[in-house]
Amino acid sequence: MFTGLIEEKGVIRSIRRQGDAVDLIVEAETIFSDLKIGDSIAVNGVCLTATEVKKPRFTAKAVEETVTRTALRDLRSGSKVNLERALRLTDRLGGHLVSGHVDTVSKLLSTQIRPESRLLVFQLDRKWTRYLIEKGSVAVNGVSLTISALTSETFTVSIIPETWRSTALNALQTGKYANIEVDMIGKYIERLLQFNKNQFSQIKTSGISVETLQSLGY
Structure with a gap:
């Protein structure tokens, strides 16, 4: 981790x-x-x-x-x-939980220079943007970054000068690809919801109703 x-x-x-x-x-x-x-x-x-x-x-x-x-x-x-x-249990969690298991790669579309930051815009398939939220976290080439803007097929991150200086993101060129790991919490929640939905479907197809459960003392 x-x-x-x-x-x-x-x-x-x-x-x-x-x-x-x-x-x-x-x-x-x-x-x-x-x-x-x-x-x-x-x-x-x-x-x-x-x-x-x-x-x-x-x-x-x-x-x-x-x-x-x-x-x-x-x-x-x-x-x-x-x-x-790897994270030690005694370390401060200054970024967010990153597993190191990359979900996909994303193409850098543009880099915009601002007075106090750089905005990097990445292209990302809808399969993965559904796990992103504005002001949420995403790992780009292992760097924990905050999402400043989001569409169905792109996301933007704002990088402060210190992060730009101290990481290899400053070597990433437009048109090149970066490793992307979305926030694992969103994936866990989706999985749990799917599991609960499947359980509910199994109960419906089994013929068990609320009335049946009540008659059995539930």
Whole structure:
């Protein structure tokens, strides 16, 4: 579990294919204070496992499916990436709950420069925009951001100068894709509502009525 508060920017130094998996060799600094083999680490919002740790570099392994279904497929040697170690129970939750399981990718349509912020507009399928709300949270390449505007097929996030400076979002170009993870709470609520609806349908088709339940003492 993560918070979407990026600890540092790393740099991809090489990418190695190992059978049906891909090893990302990442150069970093800050995260080595307690990073060890087997730890989970979010790389551009994708939860990966550290398989080798030799400061100033670590290796994170991703299966082929993860690479092809996320924006990790666009990474090259020299690409900057957002890094975050897994949340500890004693940490402050300054962002929002982020699982590191990317839902989809989204194309950056435009970047608008404002006096105190930058507005990034992303294209997103309606399948996923239904989980977004204005002033709600969304993880973009692992960064917890607040949604400032929303349509059925786009969403806009406002990025303050500090976030722009300290994350790899400033390297994302118009027309390129970013990893998107919608707020998991909305997905849980939808699932529960679907489950309750299915239960109700089963009761109706079974022939059990309110009168039947009352006659049985319920």
